[in-house]
Amino acid sequence: MLIQLHHLIPLPLREKLEQRDSDIWNKDVQFPPGQFVKIKAPSGTGKTTLIHYLYHVRYDYAGKVLINGKLWQEYDKEALAAMRQQQVSIIFQDLRLFEQLTAMENIELKRIMLPQPYCTREKVEEMAAKLQVSHVLQQSGRTLSYGERQRIAIIRALVQPFKWLLMDEPFSHLDEENAQRAAALIAEECRARQAGFILTDLDSDARFPYDVKMNL
């Protein structure tokens, strides 16, 4: 799956961007399939906005976002849903779990959204063990700590097929050890799918062997 950006400019940041340069905004950018991409973005530069444009939950921009050569706007609702079920996965900065469901149910929701689930329940429990959240799986979303919820959100993103994984500050509430474990898990899952990811964060880091590094 090919992602291309043509002179993408977020309308709220239009004036600010006239005063500084960016690797992404207002440029022709291509993300080759299967690459590990790191985008470093200090606060206020629009990294969450970029992720939202790439996932097509916000549309207040000038320029084009092309997925496999087609504008997001040209995908109808059913096609868009299909992309999100099988081609693009996401870890939101604000996690966006359902509080009415338990941790396990939140993960199951994504896992069984497809008639033929991509991974088994056992695999989910395996991943939970790796991230040390097995003990919270049956708890309601409301009662978990932010760090626990973040790890659940990570697992949720990894139970579906994808060609691209979008991550917006995915380790913000994890200690170093858990962050390393999570990164290892993510890298493993991406390689297994021959998929790439785009990760945005405030600072540089060495958690992944990045193929591309950019500044927003």
Next chain:
Amino acid sequence: MFPFFTLLKKIIQTGVGKARLVMATAGLGIAMVLLLIAIQAHTNFSQLLYGRQNQNESADFLVINKKITNAMMGQPEKSMFTPEEMAQIKQQSFVEAAGFITSSQFKVTAAAPGDLQFYTDMFFESVPDSFIDVKNDEWQWREGENNIPIILPNDFLNLYNFGFALSQNLPQVSQETVKNLPVKITISKGLLSEQFTGRIVGFSDRISSFLVPASFMEWANRRFGSGMAAAPSRVVIKTRDPANPALVSFLDDKGYSTNQDKVKYSKTKLIVQTIVSVIGFFGVVLLLFALLVFSMFIQLVIASCKKEIQLLVILGTAPGQLRRYLMRQFAPLYLVTGIIALLLVALLQWVAAQQLAAHSMHISAWPGPGTLAAAVLVLLLVYAVNLHNVRKYIAQHS
């Protein structure tokens, strides 16, 4: 998809406004029952009128004559039907066939043989053979034959047996006896007269007259009558439904009258038709309201879960999956309501059939095809309207 829908159930609460949902469902149920009753009543009514077991011979034929008013007295031609009037009668949609009743233009006397001492002046009339309800090989006459077949009205025999005979101390006679009695018929006009032997060959419920074959009447009128072809003063029509309001109003407009008995049901029928229509109308109005409440309910459920639906869509749930889930929540509800309504109406129908059978009136113990079709149609309509609403409101929020 079932496990997925089970999870959706925890997120999209259709329990919102449960009381309102119950009311909408109850409204739908009542609406359906009213509608189905109206349609079933219509079917029952038709069956009572036209059904095989309810057929009554004399209901099919009416004898029409012009009302004799004071203004017409003394002018016999005014009470006759002109060819134009006859043509008009034939044209009416409720008239399947019409025929003249031809009267005799000569004097007729009849005498019973032997001791019976029965002697009377009478008259003859004739109708086209197709209107005779007595199927008989004997109903024919050719010139030169001395035997005339005659058909008497049943009422006449009853009148004799229970009126005349008892009061005059005369013997009562059975139909068989009468058929075996030869009657001495004398036809005359002025000085010309001839004797015939009349044989009663049958009794009619249909036409209240002394009938002879049309061929005899023709011959006799030519020989003894004034020579002119007289216009008929009575007409017999064959009609499917003598209580048809259109027929009754036609007769009223033209100043014709007929055996009142058979048309009196017309008023009853009109009243029943009106009541049934009113019930049906209320059923339709109630149905529309139920549909409205259902659509508002769906809107409420979806609006109250707006955020959840939006997040589900963001996570990749297809709008089709959401629609299917919502329809699964609602569809069983109206299906069950429809089935209960149909069962209720079937039960009422069975009870009604039992009650009417005791009075020798027969209707089917099962709901008619019209009722079943209506039930199916209403359910389809409710389903379609709900699907449309689910589609609309999901699209708004996804």
